[in-house]
Amino acid sequence: MKPCNIFQLQRLSVNDGEGIRTTVFFKGCALRCQWCANPESWSFDPQVMFFPHKCTGCGNCLTACRHDANVRNSKGEINFVSANCVDCGACRGVCPADARQEMGEGMTIAEVIAQLKKDYIFYQESGGGVTFSGGEPFLHPEYLRQLNEACHRIGINTAVESCAYFDFEACRDIVESIDQIFFDIKIMDSARHKQYTGVDNSRILANIEAASKINNNIIIRVPVITGVNDSTENMLALSKFLLEKTTITRVELLPYHELGLEKMTALGLPAVVFETPSEAKMEELKQLLREQGIEIISFR
Ligand code: SF4
Numbered sequence: 001m002k003p004c005n006i007f008q009l010q011r012l013s014v015n016d017g018e019g020i021r022t023t024v025f026f027k028g029c030a031l032r033c034q035w036c037a038n039p040e041s042w043s044f045d046p047q048v049m050f051f052p053h054k055c056t057g058c059g060n061c062l063t064a065c066r067h068d069a070n071v072r073n074s075k076g077e078i079n080f081v082s083a084n085c086v087d088c089g090a091c092r093g094v095c096p097a098d099a100r101q102e103m104g105e106g107m108t109i110a111e112v113i114a115q116l117k118k119d120y121i122f123y124q125e126s127g128g129g130v131t132f133s134g135g136e137p138f139l140h141p142e143y144l145r146q147l148n149e150a151c152h153r154i155g156i157n158t159a160v161e162s163c164a165y166f167d168f169e170a171c172r173d174i175v176e177s178i179d180q181i182f183f184d185i186k187i188m189d190s191a192r193h194k195q196y197t198g199v200d201n202s203r204i205l206a207n208i209e210a211a212s213k214i215n216n217n218i219i220i221r222v223p224v225i226t227g228v229n230d231s232t233e234n235m236l237a238l239s240k241f242l243l244e245k246t247t248i249t250r251v252e253l254l255p256y257h258e259l260g261l262e263k264m265t266a267l268g269l270p271a272v273v274f275e276t277p278s279e280a281k282m283e284e285l286k287q288l289l290r291e292q293g294i295e296i297i298s299f300r
């Protein structure tokens with residue numbers, strides 16, 4: 001099995017499922033959510049990120065880069081022209097300030113398992129395990145299948161965080177055997193979904209409906225963003241879909257946060273600022289869903 005590009009392995013995580021977990025972040029996603037907290041996951045390939053606040057302006061990268069991906073602006077600051085970057089890595093080798101960081105490296109299944117084994121005792125004592133995240137883990141079906149099986153062989157509980165946009169038939173057996181699934185549903189209106197994420201939601205809803213028939217441990221996550229999906233209409237459409245089309249009754253609402261903004265800039269992508277909903281608004285939406293028969297859960 002070829003290595004898969006992983007951009008982070010986060011140990012001792014308590015927000016990504018039951019107990020203490022290690023979260024494995026896969027590279028590659030089909031969606032382009034404007035509020036994404038992990039835009040470094042979008043590309044399947046390793047990428048250089050540039051963090052301007054660390055840059056001392058020494059200019060080493062200007063000399064090292066043969067692809068005009070770095071320019072000094074009229075204020076003397078370095079700007080990253082990511083469209084020109086071919087990820088050769090030359091700038092990283094000469095940067096004295098760690099302002100250039102490589103996101104993503106190929107890891108074999110044996111290498112991931114070796115990392116997971118370090119925290120085996122925490123999983124056992126807390127009821128935790130590993131959570132596959134990203135990016136979209138189901139876009140790497142053979143690797144995910146073998147990694148999930150390897151975890152199960154040594155008694156590690158598995159969970160996956162997914163945007164639900166993948167080839168369902170290619171992943172049916174993984175959906176069935178993984179211990180817990182968190183599926184995102186961003187927006188119920190398909191046209192608005194496409195406007196904000198780049199794809200319509202028909203495949204996502206169909207996959208969630210199909211998955212609920214073969215895995216009974218699924219939780220829906222909704223990143224709540226003011227003016228995008230925090231309407232009564234959207235929440236009622238969500239509960240109607242879940243109750244009429246699926247066997248899923250548990251939802252976690254997560255307020256939008258700005259953690260992805262710096263990463264967007266570091267990747268040379270346009271950063272769009274959204275508004276975080278108030279605590280009162282979050283409570284109102286939770287209550288609305290509870291009244292429809294939805295159980296609200298939280299891992300935060
Ligand atoms: S990684 Fe990109 S920015 Fe850095 S030297 Fe290579 S092409 Fe230039």
Ligand code: SF4
Pocket residue numbers: 054055056057058059060061062078091094095096097098099100
């Ligand atoms: S080498 Fe690093 S510190 Fe020097 S100008 Fe480039 S990014 Fe900034």
